[in-house]
Amino acid sequence: MRLKLLFFLLSTLFTIYSFGQxxxxxxxxxxxxxxxxxxxxxxxxxxxxxxxxxxxxxxxxxxxxxxxxxxxxxxxxxxxxxxxxxxxxxxxxxxxxxxMDFQLRGKVVDHIGNPLTDVEVKLKGEQFPQKVRTDARGEFVLHLPPYAEITKESNFLIDGMITPKEGIHIGENGNSVILTKPQLLVAKTEEKVSPEIQQKVVEKRKEVELQTEPDISPVLVVVVYEEDISTASNVSVFIDGKEYKTNQHGEFEILADSINNSEVSIPSHSIENRRYDFEDNYLFLYIKDENKEKKPEEVHLEYKENFHLVFNALEAEKQLLQENGQYLRKEIMKISERLERDAPSNMRKKELEAYLQRLQESLIDNDLAFENAQYKTNKMLNRMRSQIMEKDEEIEQKEIETQEVKRSLYISVAVIVVFLIMVLVLVILSRKFKKQRDELDSLSKSLNQARKEVVKVHEETLAVTDIGQRFTALLDFEQHIDELQEGVNLLLDASVFGIGIYHEQEQVIEFYDQGYTQKEGSSKVVRLDDQSSLAGWSFRNEVELIINDLKEEYHLYIPEGSIDFSEPQPRSMIFMPLIIGAQPVGLIKMQSMEKNAYKQVSISNLKSLASYAAIAVANHKVYKELKQKNRHITDGIRYAQTIQFSILPPFELIQKGFQDAFLLYQPKDLVSGDFYWYNEVKTDKGKNIKYLAVVDCTGHGVPGAFMSMIGNTLLNEIINFNGVTDTVEIMNLLNEGVQTTLRQERRINDDGMDVGLCAIEETASGMIKVSYTGAKRPLYYYSNSEKSFDILYGDVKSIGSIHRVKKQFTTHNLYLQKGDMLFLTTDGYADQNNPFKEKIGSVKLREILEKNIGKSGEEQKQALEKALKSHMAGVEQRDDITILGVRI
Missing domain, CATH: 2.60.40.1120 (Carboxypeptidase-like, regulatory domain)
Incomplete structure (x- = not known):
């Protein structure tokens, strides 16, 4: 019972400690x-x-x-x-x-549910170029882009014919679909088939339906994970000598029965674990890089644990593993009985055997995990027993100490009793021992005086702590020297109080006394080679100097005649060197016009005060250095701002090239990671092409500004010197230029930029052709003739960084009329948050642009600035902001 109570108290205390810490x-x-x-x-x-x-x-x-x-x-x-x-x-x-890319699994059937083989399936639309054909079960797999969504409105083509909405049946998770081929085509086919053949088809269909239980896919998806549980992309996996490559998501597909009893290896890696997901037909491989340096395991010598939480978690884990093991055994028994009872086809038998083997491997992994959990539970119980035994030993030791205290108490009581007897005797013989009683009275007075002194020392200690906290809390203490002097005055007489800072290069001590302000610039400098200075003597010898009568004591430290007593001089002085890590950093001084003002001063309190002051001086010197360095850095960034603005095209040049234009350019810091770019080129064929671009580089501030200068230089070189006019080719060359400049083929970094690029030219018919290529940036445009505001989305690819999957840039061509408007933006405006962490968003940005489309460029800019200021009231700007609008 006592051990249980002790264990409960320990657990409760540790829980409170954990929450407190x-x-x-x-x-x-x-x-x-x-x-x-x-x-x-x-x-x-x-x-x-x-x-x-x-x-x-x-x-x-x-x-x-x-x-x-x-x-x-x-x-x-x-x-x-x-x-x-x-x-x-x-x-x-x-x-x-x-x-991720969307993998749609589906099946094509006729109007009575029979699977249709070798029919072509396609989603209508240019963004879905893939065509597939159904297999022997009428099944197919379509690989669709990430933005694809399958609904009743999707247009599926089966052998070139559109499937009606009532023929589309979508699964619950949206990843599967069953399509019914248009009935007209099926009816024509059935008219040519005799009743005997139709009966055989029905029997064959029933046989296939029996074989499809359970539904086991012949394709096994293999997923490879690194040590940090991230997917291992572009890794070579060898199975029986055949090489497979993982995609960007760490996956590849293989026939399920081809991996049974196979040798699986990955160069320079060891396979730490493999696990099957037999429900979704996945094999997970967990690998470890053998070339990585092994870090020594940390040894925890002392630790505390919340046994209740850990023990309950282990028991819950064991229960889950046990239930999973029961389920796996039932599934294995069911598949084994099916193999023994039925006579499936060879292909079906191989699938069932592969599925059975994966179940068995999963059961082995599950049993190993259960044994590991059981081992942890036993280890935890042993640890609990060990700590309880240690606490028992501590309790026994405390009981022994308690007995000793009781024994001492009994002795003390006995002594007190004897003392009382003696007092009784003394009372009886009071006349004889009157002298001794007087001595006892005197001793009592001394004890009271000592108690008062202890209280005084305690109060002084608290005062020293309070003053020390004031010292260390003020980085620029020279502006608050009067406040510090008032605090010291509460401890002792310090009509003159000052702190001196040691300057090593000049070999001087600069004193800041009360009444000093930065505006006055008044400070007293003491040279260390001045032999007539008491402050210099104390600092050179690193000894505290306490003088209670200056006229009588000064000659013990400095030559006689060094002080002119014809003028008023303080009578008492204290000098305390300030030392940190055996290095002197300054000096503290206190002076009083009274004689013997510091006769009863506590040396320990003075040393404590000096320790605080030393820390304050050290902090002050670091603060001054950081302030100076910060000023140099700010000056450098301002110069960088001047350089960056010099490479940006004059906005007047953009206004001259269009009917109207506006620019909202608002860097987060002095320099920006955003930049805008404009150029006009006359081709060999006499065409005049205007180029507009808005670029968002990785980061902001100085790193972003460096990237912006690289991007600006490359764009000018590609168009002005290389003569490239096609927007896709410009973007490809810009991508290669950034990768080459940053040497990204040798270094692992994802620095780059998001770009929106327009090429604008007038056609022979008077229409304006706009060619747009975007790298993760959209183009907003408004057509006066159609009264419509629309968006062209760029490609899901950035400029720069090493892409595992090579994606090509594309061009979108628009034909607009004069007076229509184009808008290029970075993501800074839409991503700006308010105090509630809510962003403006691209939808709100579009509403603002569309609402003010009929206004002048300057009025549109003012509307954007007003909405931004209202939204971000009370919060800082989080990114560089650029919006460029032109009326063509």
Missing amino acids: GGKAIQGVVTDDHGRKLPDVQVKINDFDPVMTTKDGTFYIPNILGETSINTVVVSKERYSLGDWAMMDDAQVKIMMVK
């Missing part, structure tokens, strides 16, 4: 690569329990253990994969997810 909760937000917040994303950080994001994409993880670093981030959402994550300046975790 715990750090702040981990907060963050999950967005896609366009900055849109994603709800319903499962987030797991380090070893914390996974949580789901809210409707606004945010999540919250209690951090009761006070972890300060984030090692692993795992996120899960259908059709999305982890792109990147980072810890932001506001101590929040920002996670970016990328939408």
Whole structure:
């Protein structure tokens, strides 16, 4: 019973300690690569329990253990994969997810449900170029781009014929579809088939239906993971000597029965674990880089654990593993009985045997995990027993000490009793021992005096602590020397109080006394080679100097006649060297016009005060140095701002080339990662082409400004010197130029830029042709003739960085009329948040542009600035902002 009570008290104390020592909760937000917040994303950080994001994409993880670093981030959402994550300046975790290519699985049947083989299936539209044919089961797989969405309105073509809406049956998760071929074509086919053949088809259909239970796909998807649970892309996997390459998501496909009893190897990597997902037909391989340096495991000599939480978690894990094992055994028994009972075809038998083997391997992995959990549970129990035994030993030791205290108490009581007897005797013999009683009275008075002195020392100690805190809290203490002197005056008489700072190069001490201000610039400088200075003597010898009668004591330290007593001089002085790490940094001085003012001063209090003052002086010197360096850095950035503005085209030149124009250019810092670009080129054929571009470089501030100068230089070189006029070719050359300049083929970095580029020329018919190529940036345009405001989206590819999948840039051609408007933007305006973390967004930006389309360029700019100022009231600008609008 006593051990149980002890264990409960220890657990409760550790839980309170954990909450008391715990750090702040981990907060963050999950967005896609366009900055849109994603709800319903499962987030797991380090070893914390996974949580789901809210409707606004945010999540919250209690951090009761006070972890300060984030090692692993795992996120899960259908059709999305982890792109990147980072810890932001506001101590929040920002996670970016990328939408994956969409894999649509489907089946084509006739009007009575029979699967149709070898028919062509395609989605209508230029953005869906892929055509596939159904297999022997009437099934197909379409690989669609990330933005694809399958609805009843989707147009499926089966052998060139559009499938009606009632013939489209979409699965619950939107990843599968069953298509019914138009009945007219099926009816014509059935008219040519005799009843005998139709009966055989029916029997064959029943046989196929029996064979399809359970539905086991012959294709196995293999997914390869690195040590940090990120997918391993572009990795070679050898199976029985045949090489397979993983795609950008770490996946490749293989026939399920071809991997049984096969040798699987990955160069320079070891396969740490393999796990089958037998429900969705996946094989997961967990690999480890053998060339990585192994870090020594940390040895924890002392630790505390919340046994209740850990023990319950292990028991829950064991229960889940046990239930999973029961389910796997039932599935294995069911497949084994089916193989023994039925006589499936050879192909079907191989599929069932492959499925059975994957179940068996999953069962082995599950049993190993259960044994590991059982081992951890036993280890935890042993640890609990060990700590309980240690606490028992401590209790026994405390009991022994308690007995000793009781024994001492009994002795003390006995002594007191004897003393009382003696007092009784003394009372009886009071006349004889009157002298001794007087001595006792005197001793009592001494004790009271000592008590008062102890109280005084305690109060002085508190005063020293308070003054010290004031010292260390003021970086520019020379402006607050009067306040510090008032605090010291409460401790002792300091009618003159000052702090001296040691300047090593000049070998002087510069004193700041009360009444000093920076405007007056008054300070007293003492040279260390001045032999007539008491301050210099104290600093050189690193000894505190206390003088209570200057006239009688000064000659002990400096030559006689060094002080002119014809003028009023302080009678008492204190000099205390300020030392940090055995290095003198300054001197503190106190003076009084009273004699013997410091006779009863506490040396320990003075040393404590000097320690605080030394820290204050050191902080002050560092503060001054940082202030000076900050001024130099700011001057350099301002010069960089002048250089950057010099490469930007004059806005008057843009206004001259169009009917009207406006520019909203608002860098976050002095220099910007955004820049705008304009050029006019006359081709060999006499055409006059105007080029407009708005570019958003990686980062902002100085790094972004460097990138902007690289981009501006490359654009001028490509068009002015190389004579390139096609927007796609310009973007390709710009991409290659950035990669070459940054040497990205040798270094792993994703620095680059998002670009919106327009080529504008007038055709023979008087129409204006606009050729647009975008790298992750859209083009907004307004047509007066159609009274429509629309958007052209750029390609999902940035300029620069090394792309594993080579994607080509594309050109969008528009034919507009004079008076129509074009708008090029970076993402800074749409991404600006308000105090509630809400962004302006591209929808709001479009509304502002469309609402003010009939106004002049300057009025449109003012409307954008007004909306931005109202939205971001109370918060800082988060990114560079650029919007360029022209009326052609």
